[in-house]
Amino acid sequence: MQDAIVELAGARKVFASPEGGEVKALDNIYLDVRRNEFLTLLGPSGCGKTTLLQSIGGFVRLDAGTISIDGADMTRVPPHLRPVNTVFQNYALFPHMSVEQNVGYALEVRGIPARERREKVGAALVMVGLGGMEKRRPNQLSGGQQQRVALARAIVARPKLLLLDEPLSALDRGLRHSMQIELKNLQNELGISFVFVTHDKEEALTMSDRIAVLKHGRIQQIAAPREIYDRPANPFVASFIGVSNMFEGSIDSGSLVMDRGETLQLGRTLQDCKGRATAVIRPEQFSLSFEQDTRAGIDVTIDQVIFVGAGFELYARTRGGRELVVSAPASARDDVARAESDRRARLIYVPANIHLMPGEGGSQ
Amino acid sequence: MIASTRDRMQLGLLLGPATVFLAVFFLIPLAIMVVTSFLAPGLYGGVEWEFYPHNFGRIFGFADPAFEEFDPVYLEIFLRSVRIAVLTVIATLLVCYPAAFCISMMPGKWKSFCLFLIALPFFTSLIVRLFVWVLILRQSGPVNGVLLALGLIDQPLDLIYTEGAIILGMVYIFIPFMFMPIYASVEKLDWSLIRASQDLGAGPIRTFVRVILPLTAPGIIGGSLIVFIPALGNFIVPAILGGAKVMMLGNLIEQQFLSARNWPFGSALAMMVMSVMLVTMMGFVFVSGRRRSSMASLSGGQRGAQ
Ligand SMILES: Nc1ncnc2c1ncn2[C@@H]1O[C@H](COP(=O)(O)OP(=O)(O)O)[C@@H](O)[C@H]1O
Ligand SMILES: [Mg+2]
Numbered sequence: 001m002q003d004a005i006v007e008l009a010g011a012r013k014v015f016a017s018p019e020g021g022e023v024k025a026l027d028n029i030y031l032d033v034r035r036n037e038f039l040t041l042l043g044p045s046g047c048g049k050t051t052l053l054q055s056i057g058g059f060v061r062l063d064a065g066t067i068s069i070d071g072a073d074m075t076r077v078p079p080h081l082r083p084v085n086t087v088f089q090n091y092a093l094f095p096h097m098s099v100e101q102n103v104g105y106a107l108e109v110r111g112i113p114a115r116e117r118r119e120k121v122g123a124a125l126v127m128v129g130l131g132g133m134e135k136r137r138p139n140q141l142s143g144g145q146q147q148r149v150a151l152a153r154a155i156v157a158r159p160k161l162l163l164l165d166e167p168l169s170a171l172d173r174g175l176r177h178s179m180q181i182e183l184k185n186l187q188n189e190l191g192i193s194f195v196f197v198t199h200d201k202e203e204a205l206t207m208s209d210r211i212a213v214l215k216h217g218r219i220q221q222i223a224a225p226r227e228i229y230d231r232p233a234n235p236f237v238a239s240f241i242g243v244s245n246m247f248e249g250s251i252d253s254g255s256l257v258m259d260r261g262e263t264l265q266l267g268r269t270l271q272d273c274k275g276r277a278t279a280v281i282r283p284e285q286f287s288l289s290f291e292q293d294t295r296a297g298i299d300v301t302i303d304q305v306i307f308v309g310a311g312f313e314l315y316a317r318t319r320g321g322r323e324l325v326v327s328a329p330a331s332a333r334d335d336v337a338r339a340e341s342d343r344r345a346r347l348i349y350v351p352a353n354i355h356l357m358p359g360e361g362g363s364q
Numbered sequence: 365m366i367a368s369t370r371d372r373m374q375l376g377l378l379l380g381p382a383t384v385f386l387a388v389f390f391l392i393p394l395a396i397m398v399v400t401s402f403l404a405p406g407l408y409g410g411v412e413w414e415f416y417p418h419n420f421g422r423i424f425g426f427a428d429p430a431f432e433e434f435d436p437v438y439l440e441i442f443l444r445s446v447r448i449a450v451l452t453v454i455a456t457l458l459v460c461y462p463a464a465f466c467i468s469m470m471p472g473k474w475k476s477f478c479l480f481l482i483a484l485p486f487f488t489s490l491i492v493r494l495f496v497w498v499l500i501l502r503q504s505g506p507v508n509g510v511l512l513a514l515g516l517i518d519q520p521l522d523l524i525y526t527e528g529a530i531i532l533g534m535v536y537i538f539i540p541f542m543f544m545p546i547y548a549s550v551e552k553l554d555w556s557l558i559r560a561s562q563d564l565g566a567g568p569i570r571t572f573v574r575v576i577l578p579l580t581a582p583g584i585i586g587g588s589l590i591v592f593i594p595a596l597g598n599f600i601v602p603a604i605l606g607g608a609k610v611m612m613l614g615n616l617i618e619q620q621f622l623s624a625r626n627w628p629f630g631s632a633l634a635m636m637v638m639s640v641m642l643v644t645m646m647g648f649v650f651v652s653g654r655r656r657s658s659m660a661s662l663s664g665g666q667r668g669a670q
Contacts, residue, residue: 091561106564
């Protein structure tokens with residue numbers, strides 16, 4: 001592919017687990033990172049995100065498969081010869097060097113003369129908002145500042161690709177949010193591809209051009225955030241990416257028949273499907289109504305109503321005992337009040353908007 | 365900061381025992397040695413109470429003309445001692461540094477086993493262990509035996525009673541002392557820093573020089589001091605493996621005190637050993653102190669600014 005900066009083909013990595021078995025950290029991974037793309041690797045802890053990132057950086061040797069960066073085969077190339085830099089999870093700043101020496105390290109290695117080095121280091125520090133901190137030592141910086149130094153150090157030599165391993169996980173919430181935006185801006189400004197690892201779905205949805213969802217060393221789905229959110233490829237992705245109402249059952253003449261006898265009407269495009277399937281209805285895809293409404297809907301009892309500022313979250317239960325989450329906008333205040341006092345409501349959905357996935361099981 | 369009288373009394377009581385101990389068992393003997401080194405030796409042992417700088421003169425070339433001529437042998441012994449101590453430091457360093465890395469990379473069980481092996485020599489007497497080296501190195505020993513049997517040599521080699529034999533023995537006994545501080549600093553080494561260095565484009569050599577070496581330097585410095593100082597004054601190893609042929613300062617001092625009964629000259633020699641040690645120590649303290657104080661002043665400045 002012409003516009004791919006990184007191509008992984010058939011990458012596999014197996015570790016021996018301490019219990020004596022094997023862990024497939026990477027299981028037949030095919031992945032393209034496009035030029036100037038913000039790609040996020042998302043998945044639960046232990047799914048192989050770090051291993052995947054480090055195999056691009058060169059710290060993990062693949063058992064099988066190939067990796068090429070910018071058109072050149074890099075499968076057996078050691079880390080220091082790859083045009084890639086990493087922001088490590090614990091920052092890994094050199095404690096015996098000043099901020100300036102840390103950031104200038106990649107330039108020093110490349111033999112850039114001291115004066116030019118100082119200029120570039122200064123510029124990189126300004127870029128991450130740390131101008132004037134050149135002489136400090138890493139242990140004299142706060143966590144957020146260390147994070148920025150690690151970032152400046154990784155971008156100063158303009159790699160073709162920046163790898164970031166959960167760089168924001170150690171920061172507190174407010175700082176994390178502003179760093180998310182800054183990182184995204186930085187990526188636009190630099191015009192290089194970022195491969196970003198996180199286990200935080202909101203972080204992934206906010207920042208990414210594309211998200212690759214991993215589980216047990218396999219890529220479950222790789223797509224743009226909205227695509228992943230609206231049309232998850234399987235129940236795992238659906239549940240990992242956000243609160244979802246999932247309905248398992250078998251398709252029978254245009255509706256999904258669930259085990260407890262409840263049914264969901266499906267849109268016309270799904271009429272011809274067969275077999276077992278899981279349907280997803282997002283909390284915001286329901287609209288709140290009451291018994292006399294004849295549109296497609298589910299009758300529920302309301303367990304709890306929570307005010308979340310921008311709207312309401314309703315915890316509901318079907319006659320068959322299935323628990324559902326509904327979010328209602330602030331404008332639906334009157335309906336919410338009525339549902340809360342009646343303790344019952346009818347959840348209206350649009351059959352054509354139901355997303356259907358093959359297979360079963362919504363749990364991770 | 366003015367301490368109250370009470371605080372000062374407490375401090376005095378707490379420091380008192382240690383101060384008395386050091387005064388009695390360290391400073392007073394030291395003072396006796398300093399004074400003795402400037403006194404004249406008595407004819408049959410003992411000292412004459414007169415100022416007599418020629419003890420140092422015998423070493424440095426202004427010997428008492430009434431008694432004897434200047435003999436450079438003492439300077440030779442002094443230089444040899446320094447040379448042997450330095451070579452011992454270098455050799456133990458070359459052995460222990462890679463070994464510390466190997467052992468720190470081992471899985472837990474093997475690691476403790478290896479550490480146990482390194483401490484094992486302390487369970488037997490030093491003298492016995494050194495005499496075993498005599499058996500190994502002597503003309504009828506196994507080393508010469510093997511070389512003769514292989515036809516590599518016709519005559520047994522003089523392996524023992526050489527400077528080489530002394531260095532071998534020194535390295536043998538000082539390896540645990542060098543190993544421990546180095547191992548401690550290698551264990552503390554954060555491997556992600558090595559990855560970071562590689563990631564930023566540094567090859568193995570630069571990573572070693574710029575990251576691994578500076579971060580393990582405290583162990584190297586500590587180990588070198590702990591080996592150099594006792595190696596310089598050591599007299600057991602040269603006594604056993606150097607015989608009468610290769611002497612070190614320690615043997616010379618022992619000889620002056622016990623056989624020649626020239627206490628003032630022995631004291632002068634001991635003073636020299638001590639001054640070399642002091643200079644070395646202060647050099648190291650100065651170097652590491654400057655590193656630390658530059659960092660401390662910076663962090664102090666930051667604390668003030670916040
Ligand atoms: N060096 C290693 N030795 C053995 N197992 C490993 C090693 N590195 C990772 N693993 C295993 O591989 C799996 C994936 O690990 P990792 O890539 O670190 O996951 P993540 O970063 O997504 O949390 C985990 O089950 C982990 O235990
Ligand atoms: Mg990880």
